[in-house]
Amino acid sequence: MSTTDVVGTGAVYDRGYRPYEGPRGRRGAATFALYKASIRRALGLRRSWRQKVAPFVLLGVVTIPAIVNVGIGYVTRNELFRDRIAIITYREYVGVSSALLLFVALVAPDVVCPDRRQHVLPLMFARPLTGFDYVVAKVGAIATILFAFSFGPQVVLFVGNMLVSNDALRYFTDHLDIVWKVPLAVAILALYYAVIGVSVASLTNRRIVAGASVIGLFLVTSISSGVIVGEEFKFGGGSLAALINVLALPLYLRDLVFLGHIDPESPLNGVNGGGFFAVLTYLVVLLAGVAVLLYRYREVEK
Amino acid sequence: MDTGPVLRLEGLTKQYGGVTALDDLTVAVPRGRIGLVGANGAGKTTTFRLLLGLARPTHGRVEVCGIDVAHDPIGVRARLGYMPEHDCLPLDQSAADVVSTFGELSGLPARAARQRASEILDLVGIDEARFRPISGFSTGMRQRTKLAQALVGDPELVLLDEPTAGLDPLGREQMLALVARLGTFGISVLMATHLLDDVQQVCDHVVMIDAGRLVVSGATDSLLERTGTVTVDVGPRRDELMARLAVTHLSANVVEGLVEVKIDGDADMDMLRDLIAELGLPLYRLSTRLTSLDEVFLRRSEVLS
Numbered sequence: 083m084s085t086t087d088v089v090g091t092g093a094v095y096d097r098g099y100r101p102y103e104g105p106r107g108r109r110g111a112a113t114f115a116l117y118k119a120s121i122r123r124a125l126g127l128r129r130s131w132r133q134k135v136a137p138f139v140l141l142g143v144v145t146i147p148a149i150v151n152v153g154i155g156y157v158t159r160n161e162l163f164r165d166r167i168a169i170i171t172y173r174e175y176v177g178v179s180s181a182l183l184l185f186v187a188l189v190a191p192d193v194v195c196p197d198r199r200q201h202v203l204p205l206m207f208a209r210p211l212t213g214f215d216y217v218v219a220k221v222g223a224i225a226t227i228l229f230a231f232s233f234g235p236q237v238v239l240f241v242g243n244m245l246v247s248n249d250a251l252r253y254f255t256d257h258l259d260i261v262w263k264v265p266l267a268v269a270i271l272a273l274y275y276a277v278i279g280v281s282v283a284s285l286t287n288r289r290i291v292a293g294a295s296v297i298g299l300f301l302v303t304s305i306s307s308g309v310i311v312g313e314e315f316k317f318g319g320g321s322l323a324a325l326i327n328v329l330a331l332p333l334y335l336r337d338l339v340f341l342g343h344i345d346p347e348s349p350l351n352g353v354n355g356g357g358f359f360a361v362l363t364y365l366v367v368l369l370a371g372v373a374v375l376l377y378r379y380r381e382v383e384k
Numbered sequence: 385m386d387t388g389p390v391l392r393l394e395g396l397t398k399q400y401g402g403v404t405a406l407d408d409l410t411v412a413v414p415r416g417r418i419g420l421v422g423a424n425g426a427g428k429t430t431t432f433r434l435l436l437g438l439a440r441p442t443h444g445r446v447e448v449c450g451i452d453v454a455h456d457p458i459g460v461r462a463r464l465g466y467m468p469e470h471d472c473l474p475l476d477q478s479a480a481d482v483v484s485t486f487g488e489l490s491g492l493p494a495r496a497a498r499q500r501a502s503e504i505l506d507l508v509g510i511d512e513a514r515f516r517p518i519s520g521f522s523t524g525m526r527q528r529t530k531l532a533q534a535l536v537g538d539p540e541l542v543l544l545d546e547p548t549a550g551l552d553p554l555g556r557e558q559m560l561a562l563v564a565r566l567g568t569f570g571i572s573v574l575m576a577t578h579l580l581d582d583v584q585q586v587c588d589h590v591v592m593i594d595a596g597r598l599v600v601s602g603a604t605d606s607l608l609e610r611t612g613t614v615t616v617d618v619g620p621r622r623d624e625l626m627a628r629l630a631v632t633h634l635s636a637n638v639v640e641g642l643v644e645v646k647i648d649g650d651a652d653m654d655m656l657r658d659l660i661a662e663l664g665l666p667l668y669r670l671s672t673r674l675t676s677l678d679e680v681f682l683r684r685s686e687v688l689s
Contacts, residue, residue: 099507099569102500102538107491109458115488115497128481201472205533208436208466209489210458382438382457 113215116206120223124189137227140185145235147178152242159246172260173340175239176267177333179232183275183300190224190279191292199287203379213379217280221375225276232268240264267336274332274368281371284378300329311349320356324349325363334360388450390415390541390572391435396444398430398596405430407596409444413574417567419583419590419604420576421681427596428576429469432543435574436461449540462491465534465542465571469549472530475519479510479529482518483536490537497536504532508562524555531562541572548582560586580677584608592681599684607680614656616643617669628659644673 107114126133151169170178197203206216240260247253282299283292307327311320325331327349337345338357350356389412396409406427422428433439434446437457446453448460473482480501487497505514508528513521518529527547534542547563548556564586566573577583583590583604590607592599600607618625622643629636629645634652636645647653660667 099565100503101570102492102496104496105493106462107493108462111491111493112489115485115494118494119485119488129476196474196476200474201468201470202474204438204468205466205472205486206489207438208461208464209486209537210462210491211489212458382440 108210109212109215112209112211113219116211116216116219117222117226120193120220121226123193124223124227136188137185137231140182141231141234144178144181144231145238147175148235148239148242151239152246155243155246159248170239172236172239172264173267173336175236176232176264176271176336176340178235179228179268179271180275180329180333182228182231183296183329185231186224186228186275186279187293187296189227190276190296191283191289193223194220194280194283195287195289195292198284203381207381211381213376213381216379216381217372217375221273221276221280224280225272228272228275229268232272233265236264236268263339267339270335270339270364271332274364277368277371277375278328281374281378284375303328304330307349320344320349320351320353322350322353322356322359324353325359328367331360331364331367335364387415389413389447390449391418391574392445392447393431394445394447396431396434396446397442398427398434398439399442405596406434406441406593409593409596409598411591411598411601413589413591413601415572416589417563417573417587418575419587420574420593421578421580421583421590421677422576422593422599423578425595426578426593428593429545430596431593432466432545432576435543436464436466462537463540465537465539467530467534467542467544467547469545469576471526473518473526473533476517478515479505479518479521479525479532480514482529483514483532486533487536490539492537500536500538501532504536505529507535508532509558523550524552524558527551527555527559528562531559535566535571539571541574542566544573544575546577547575548577548579556582580681584677590677592684594681594685599681604677607677612646612648613673614645614647614653615669615671615673616645616656616660616667617641618643618660618665619668621663621665624663625660625665628663632659642669 122128125137126135147170154169197206203216207213240257243257244250244253278299279296282296283289286292286295304327307324307330310323310326325334330349334344334348334350334357337343337348338360344350344353344356344360350360353359392412393409396406397404398406409427409431420428420431430439434441435448435453437453437460440454449463451460451463453460477485480498483505484494484498484501487500488494490497492500502514505511508531510525510528510532513525518526521529527550531544531547534544544563548559551559560582563573563575567588573587575583575587588604589602590604591601616625622638622641625643626636626638629643632655634645634647634656636643638644645656647656657670660670
């Protein structure tokens, strides 16, 4: 290695320049690179330990019910009434994953707001990357983590229940439907929260405002929905106003996946075509979120 | 290597509402180090956005490295590196991570991107500091990191927007030295600046624009014309020369310790030489003064307007 004085006392290590002659990807490779970088950022990888605390504590919290459930199953494995002891079902566990909303409020702003606030977007769009690719990478990263954090505990629950059962193979064959219902319901939930979280966060370049807006959106809509629907739904007097609650919306779809119909205990109980309207509203919210994202990240000015 | 023009603009016009940012710009520039010169608001940044395919021209056509930007903006961006003027780096990440990530975004595999990030950061003079967060970097280090991210994808053409902005004199010289070296690596450079000294120092081709219109485009050497003034350095005995010149028809001034003599033809030049010899003065320098790019820009802009 040699050193060259560029000017005066300034020394620059000069190892020369080698052109790159290896394989080179285009949009797909760039999108995947951004997706990986966003996942690393969301999980706090290659960042200080403080950035790692929130995601992994949350992962621990959503896994606790599975561990407790399996533990009780193990302790009571020889009891006659053990089949009646089930702290949480697979369907209910998807609902527990809605606690990951906190994760979305924390992480979605962190993966998109600094790009705009620190003017990194022009650098990204100077690469073989479009606004659409950017949206796919960012939403994909958040959705992937949400899926993993929701699906992982379900796997723990399923495998644990299988192992503490009297006949593991029989438990597996008896619960084959779970093998597709859980990932489908969890994917519906993960995609929904990711699109809402990232689209709300895209509207501002300040993380704290974005996080508060995500929480605020869920709180305001769930309270509004609760006030309008009231308690009548328990007696079959549900209302379409239940769909205002953007927090609970994916849980209606979860019920459709697991039960094939709206849960009789849900605020949509008794509404004609409640399931259809739930799916429709879900799609409308999803499309609206994507439209906001594509507008906010259009890289070509007119 | 392709030897065609690195950049070809044909009737390029860009309007924002009623404001014309670029007005019928037609120019073709060869590979090498090109200076894009103009005052603030002349249309330099708009030109960059059009080259990157991040803005659509109102009229006209842009071709970069032989590719029509309108037809294949992604293909063009894959061949370009871009260093913006403003702050654009994620402050909570290290330079190594940032440059490596931008290498991947340029299409390089992860391992190759990490290796090239390391090499390029060495090249621009960011060594041990590369693992520290960028928030702790000086302006000079940030500028170098910005240059590194522009180079990591091994571009054919790198767009530098005011690369010496905010740098102290030493940092400026080092940045210009780096820019000058890029040509030897086979990378063409388009450097937008309003500092004509920077362009004169490192660019072999100049494109001057003013209010969105082309003022002049040509090789830097061809634009620097002879002024009819000879600069003479005879050290501290300049007064003797001035006194002797006063009794001839040659007019002379002392500018920054040097004697500048107006001459008209070879006879005047011979006379000046003989006077210096006759007085027995030490001659450190005798050169024809060229116009500066500032003078070229001002004169041509006046003609255009």
